[in-house]
Amino acid sequence: QKEVEQDPGPLSVPEGAIVSLNCTYSNSAFQYFMWYRQYSRKGPELLMYTYSSGNKEDGRFTAQVDKSSKYISLFIRDSQPSDSATYLCAFSTSGTYKYIFGTGTRLKVLA
Amino acid sequence: NAGVTQTPKFRILKIGQSMTLQCTQDMNHNYMYWYRQDPGMGLKLIYYSVGAGITDKGEVPNGYNVSRSTTEDFPLRLELAAPSQTSVYFCASSGQGRKLAYNEQFFGPGTRLTVL
Numbered sequence: 001q002k003e004v005e006q007d008p009g010p011l012s013v014p015e016g017a018i019v020s021l022n023c024t025y026s027n028s029a030f031q032y033f034m035w036y037r038q039y040s041r042k043g044p045e046l047l048m049y050t051y052s053s054g055n056k057e058d059g060r061f062t063a064q065v066d067k068s069s070k071y072i073s074l075f076i077r078d079s080q081p082s083d084s085a086t087y088l089c090a091f092s093t094s095g096t097y098k099y100i101f102g103t104g105t106r107l108k109v110l111a
Numbered sequence: 112n113a114g115v116t117q118t119p120k121f122r123i124l125k126i127g128q129s130m131t132l133q134c135t136q137d138m139n140h141n142y143m144y145w146y147r148q149d150p151g152m153g154l155k156l157i158y159y160s161v162g163a164g165i166t167d168k169g170e171v172p173n174g175y176n177v178s179r180s181t182t183e184d185f186p187l188r189l190e191l192a193a194p195s196q197t198s199v200y201f202c203a204s205s206g207q208g209r210k211l212a213y214n215e216q217f218f219g220p221g222t223r224l225t226v227l
Contacts, residue, residue, distance in 0.1 A: 049215070097142045
């Protein structure tokens, strides 16, 4: 079983749709859960991070963590063409500075 | 602040050639990392450093070498380039926060390398 699994997509949605991006993981020691956004031919940039189970909201973005199911999600409300990018989930354990990344989901929001 | 800068942006190498990918950060971060990103494979850690003079292997170190003589610079050396090293290479850095705390990694713009 892979340590992190993420559907590569591509996922195409109309502008204004609610987007749900997901990752599953197998390492119960993961304590930090991140979502990075990567535009084409650019480096990844941090979008959101969470530490505990539950929801964290930032504008149109909501990160959700379910540690019991080992499942994390990123929801994008009122999606915009500018949200078109690859979204990577990332995980780390407490006391470490190394991340484990998902393979990324390519999202395209159609105007 | 420029953040994390990488040079060159693009490079084509012939099999067996060598080159150094440069990475510099101006955020006074202790931790620096080199990743490679292949299509559909996510980011794989090649080497990392926790401070000047200290480096360690990541998940895919074979065929690469690193050094860290200053806090700012973390070059990645490819010896005897092979087609399997065709990839996009990203350098990243993170600061030393409180122990056990989360440290955001900041990424450079990447170097696209093709080995023919």
